[in-house]
Amino acid sequence: MRLAGSGRIPLSFRFPPPMPFSVATWNINSVRLRMPLVEHFLTAHQPDVLCLQETKCPDDMFPLKPLRKLGYEHIEISGQKGYHGVATISKRPLEIVEKRDFCTKGDCRHLAVNVSAGGKRILVHNFYVPAGGDEPDPEINPKFRHKLDFVAEMHHVPATSGDDHASILVGDLNIAPLETDVWSHRQLLKVVSHTPIETESFEAMRKAGNWVDLMRQAIPPTEKLFTWWSYRSKDWAASNRGRRLDHVWSSQNLSPHLTAMDVLTDARGWERPSDHVPVIARFDLD
DNA sequence: ATGGTTGCCAAGCAA
Numbered sequence: 234m235r236l237a238g239s240g241r242i243p244l245s246f247r248f249p250p251p252m253p254f255s256v257a258t259w260n261i262n263s264v265r266l267r268m269p270l271v272e273h274f275l276t277a278h279q280p281d282v283l284c285l286q287e288t289k290c291p292d293d294m295f296p297l298k299p300l301r302k303l304g305y306e307h308i309e310i311s312g313q314k315g316y317h318g319v320a321t322i323s324k325r326p327l328e329i330v331e332k333r334d335f336c337t338k339g340d341c342r343h344l345a346v347n348v349s350a351g352g353k354r355i356l357v358h359n360f361y362v363p364a365g366g367d368e369p370d371p372e373i374n375p376k377f378r379h380k381l382d383f384v385a386e387m388h389h390v391p392a393t394s395g396d397d398h399a400s401i402l403v404g405d406l407n408i409a410p411l412e413t414d415v416w417s418h419r420q421l422l423k424v425v426s427h428t429p430i431e432t433e434s435f436e437a438m439r440k441a442g443n444w445v446d447l448m449r450q451a452i453p454p455t456e457k458l459f460t461w462w463s464y465r466s467k468d469w470a471a472s473n474r475g476r477r478l479d480h481v482w483s484s485q486n487l488s489p490h491l492t493a494m495d496v497l498t499d500a501r502g503w504e505r506p507s508d509h510v511p512v513i514a515r516f517d518l519d
Numbered sequence: 520a521t522g523g524t525t526g527c528c529a530a531g532c533a534a
Contacts, residue, residue, distance in 0.1 A: 262534085263526060287534085289527065315527050316534095364534050376533085407534095464524040464534090508525080508534085 251517035252351035253492075255280040258403035258479055260361070260461075260509035264288040264320065268296050270503055275303050278495070280513050281324050282348060284359035286405040288318035295320065311341040319344045319359045319404070330356060335386050336379060351518020353399050355487075358390065360404030369428045377425060380407070384434050388441045392484035402444060402482040405509060408435045411449070413457045414477035426476055444482040447514050451494035461509045462501050469501055481514045490516040 257280035261267050264285055275283065283305070288295070290312045297308055300322055307327040312318035318341045321327065330345040342361040347354050363383055366376030392400045410432045412418040421427040439446065452458050459475025466472050481494070493515040500510040 266526075287526095316532090366533085466523075505525095 249519075251519065253515065254350040254355075254518050255513055255515040256282045256284070256357065256401055256403060256481070257511050257513040258284045258286070258359070258405075258481060259511040260286040260405040260479060260507060262287045262289070262507040262509070264290050264318075265294070265296060267505070267507060268299060270500070270506070272299060272303060273503075274497075274500070274511055275300075275305060275322075278497075278511070278513060281350065282357060283322045283511075284344075284357065284403050285320045285322065286318075286359070286361035288312050288320050289315060290318055309344055309346050311344045313339075313341045317341045317361055319361050321346050321357065321359050323348060325350065335383050338379070342383075351516075353397055353518060356393060356398065356400045358400070358402040358404070360387070360402065360406060362387075362405065362407045364407050365425045365431075367425060369423060369425045369430070380425075381430065381434065384408070384431070384438055388438045391442045392444045392482070394484035394486045399487040400444075400484040401487065401514075402442075403480065403512075403514075405478055406435070406480045407478050408432060409476040409478055410435045411454055411477075413454055414459070416457070416459070416474040416476070421476075426478060439482065443485060445485060445488040447481045447483055447488060447491055448477070448494055448496075448512065450488055451491060452496075458496065459498075460496060460512055464508050479509055479512055481512055483514075487516065490518055492517050 291314050292312045295310050305322045307323040310320040311332045328347040333343045344359045363380040365380035366374045368374040371378040408431045409415045409427050415421045415427050458477050460479040462469040462475045495513040497511045
């Protein structure tokens with residue numbers, strides 16, 4: 234959706250003109266299988282930066298060539314065979330900052346890069362938080378324990394900012410924090426992704442890092458908003474049992490510059506789709 | 520209440 238007047242100076246009077254900048258996030262669920270969809274998405278929507286999760290692709294097999302051909306010449310990857318994996322793809326130069334091994338399990342679930350835009354250095358974190366298995370009890374389910382530990386460690390990822398720098402955090406965070414982030418709050422209270430222990434730690438983590446939830450800045454928390462629909466549904470659109478598992482956050486100094494938040498729900502209906510859809514945050518930077 | 524699908528890679532495991 235587009236935001237109405239942001240209270241700033243009208244575009245037509247601004248000099249120098251604002252610099253558009255956009256960041257997208259998408260859990261692609263196998264980047265090699267879905268390269269045609271990635272290429273279509275980049276061609277149609279032209280984000281400056283695309284953060285992918287669940288690439289399921291070793292680094293030496295990552296499809297660099299077709300992305301470079303589309304003008305995305307700057308690519309940082311952190312992949313492994315079969316599972317997990319993140320990649321950050323950009324039209325603008327990237328500087329790798331960190332691939333952090335949260336919970337020291339050797340999983341490829343995080344990648345941080347710097348990108349310059351509008352006179353600012355922007356630190357972009359790309360995250361793939363563990364799904365956590367089925368049983369929402371850390372005592373009997375090690376995968377849920379891992380998820381809680383991972384989010385606890387994310388409490389120490391701050392939204393660093395200043396006159397000349399800012400931060401963005403995106404990714405599949407595998408938690409739907411608000412009641413309107415799931416199709417039925419009541420029916421999902423004991424379902425991993427929406428349990429109180431997860432949603433409370435999630436919101437505490439966001440506040441501890443001084444992050445702004447840009448999706449909910451753009452789209453009122455009273456509205457249902459989903460980014461994921463299970464494959465285990467005959468008709469995902471008709472039943473619409475979705476969840477908001479993918480997120481876009483920024484530092485406080487970037488949030489006033491947000492101009493649009495596009496959740497590409499249609500992508501769930503593309504041929505051989507991911508179960509997640511892309512989300513694009515658009516900014517006008519000074 | 521249970522099982523429903525997909526992708527890895529070739530049997531379950533993870534989601």
